Amino acid sequence: AQAPVDEKDPTAVALGYVADTTKADAKKYPKHENAQQCNNCTLWQSKPTDALGNCPLFAGKQVTAKGWCSAWAKKA
Ligand code: SF4
Numbered sequence: 001a002q003a004p005v006d007e008k009d010p011t012a013v014a015l016g017y018v019a020d021t022t023k024a025d026a027k028k029y030p031k032h033e034n035a036q037q038c039n040n041c042t043l044w045q046s047k048p049t050d051a052l053g054n055c056p057l058f059a060g061k062q063v064t065a066k067g068w069c070s071a072w073a074k075k076a
Helices: 012-017
Strands: none
Touching: none
16 A cells, blocks of 8 residues: 655645644634545545545655645635
């Protein structure tokens, strides 16, 4: 299995990625809401029920279902 994204990875830091959406930096990202998470993001590539999934912004690694980053966009 692919490794989970480390929050300290440069890409993660640049995008404000956190494994737990409730830990997102509210000051830096005022539009963040806790209901926003990777498994309801349009870029989530895996099943809604998967705990870890793929995101094209993090090739070769996996993001958490309850994660978040500043590129979050509502799934249509
Ligand atoms: Fe999660 Fe979406 Fe950010 Fe990818 S783009 S890390 S799926 S919030």
